[in-house]
Amino acid sequence: MTAPATTLNQSAEKSRYLSAPRRPDFTLDQDWGSYSAAEHDRWDRLFVRAQSVLQNRACDEFLGALKTLQLSEAGIPDLEKLSARLQPLTGWQIVPVAELVPDDIFFDHLANRRFPAGAFIRPEHEMDYLQEPDIFHDVFGHVPLLANPVYADFMQAYGKGGQRAMALGQLKNLARLYWYTVEFGLLQGSDGLRIFGAGILSSATEAVFALENSSPNRIGFDLERVMRTNYIIDDFQQCYFVIASFEKLLADSYGDFGALYAQLTEASDIAPDQLVVGDRVISRGTLAYFRDKRAASAVH
Numbered sequence: 001m002t003a004p005a006t007t008l009n010q011s012a013e014k015s016r017y018l019s020a021p022r023r024p025d026f027t028l029d030q031d032w033g034s035y036s037a038a039e040h041d042r043w044d045r046l047f048v049r050a051q052s053v054l055q056n057r058a059c060d061e062f063l064g065a066l067k068t069l070q071l072s073e074a075g076i077p078d079l080e081k082l083s084a085r086l087q088p089l090t091g092w093q094i095v096p097v098a099e100l101v102p103d104d105i106f107f108d109h110l111a112n113r114r115f116p117a118g119a120f121i122r123p124e125h126e127m128d129y130l131q132e133p134d135i136f137h138d139v140f141g142h143v144p145l146l147a148n149p150v151y152a153d154f155m156q157a158y159g160k161g162g163q164r165a166m167a168l169g170q171l172k173n174l175a176r177l178y179w180y181t182v183e184f185g186l187l188q189g190s191d192g193l194r195i196f197g198a199g200i201l202s203s204a205t206e207a208v209f210a211l212e213n214s215s216p217n218r219i220g221f222d223l224e225r226v227m228r229t230n231y232i233i234d235d236f237q238q239c240y241f242v243i244a245s246f247e248k249l250l251a252d253s254y255g256d257f258g259a260l261y262a263q264l265t266e267a268s269d270i271a272p273d274q275l276v277v278g279d280r281v282i283s284r285g286t287l288a289y290f291r292d293k294r295a296a297s298a299v300h
């Protein structure tokens with residue numbers, strides 16, 4: 001019997017989860033015993049490389065949480081055991097999924113303090129970059145900050161906001177907030193900029209680029225500005241937004257999004273390489289890296 005269409009040209013690591021039975025909420029069993037020694041070894045190599053690049057680049061809250069949650073180069077974590085360590089801290093648990101889940105399912109999980117993590121690990125030939133979130137991106141990138149109470153509140157608020165945004169047809173704008181914070185956000189640290197976005201934390205190359213390359217713009221976070229800004233999904237970011245603190249980010253997300261959505265319908269989108277009047281420019285980019293590359297596809 002040939003594999004179902006969705007598993008064609010998918011890695012073997014992922015296919016076994018795509019064809020595994022899943023519950024109505026799209027979760028499935030991680031089946032931790034099914035990981036091969038090669039898959040555990042890949043986690044270890046990804047972990048060691050990321051941890052060394054992130055010293056003095058990741059925010060302290062992230063580095064501290066790696067220790068608190070006992071994440072290390074000890075093979076792919078068992079998500080039930082990891083959830084048992086996380087839940088007493090902030091009420092969050094991690095639930096295994098096979099791939100990206102529908103938006104309404106995703107928001108329902110977040111609104112109930114469940115983080116859906118891809119159970120598969122990337123194949124050897126995608127060590128440096130992959131389109132879909134695998135267990136290293138989700139668990140190493142996203143999970144540690146869920147141990148921080150303020151960030152944990154923000155992520156639940158985002159889930160509830162996502163449910164409202166879907167009802168209002170405003171998902172595109174809200175997804176930008178997620179993209180420029182949860183995925184690619186920077187934090188103003190006491191001695192320079194630090195990384196908190198999972199997309200950067202889980203990429204050894206972008207961790208250096210985001211903080212030290214002169215090409216991208218770095219702009220002080222402003223909720224409306226972020227929600228007007230397009231993003232690209234298949235290359236480094238052309239702009240990074242910098243928050244003052246998780247407390248300030250959480251406070252901003254308790255604003256009246258209804259009024260904000262009304263304003264946004266009148267406002268034009270902003271391209272990711274643009275600076276506009278009113279921007280608090282932390283560093284103006286040369287955009288040199290992007291000029292040398294063909295235009296990235298899929299502008300959202």
Ligand code: HBI
Pocket residue numbers: 097099100101102103106116117118133175178
């Ligand atoms: N599903 N498993 C998973 N992980 C995500 O990060 C995710 C998702 N579904 C939708 C989604 N993200 C984004 O489109 C939301 O920001 C809307």
Ligand code: FE
Pocket residue numbers: 133137138142183198199
């Ligand atoms: Fe992610």
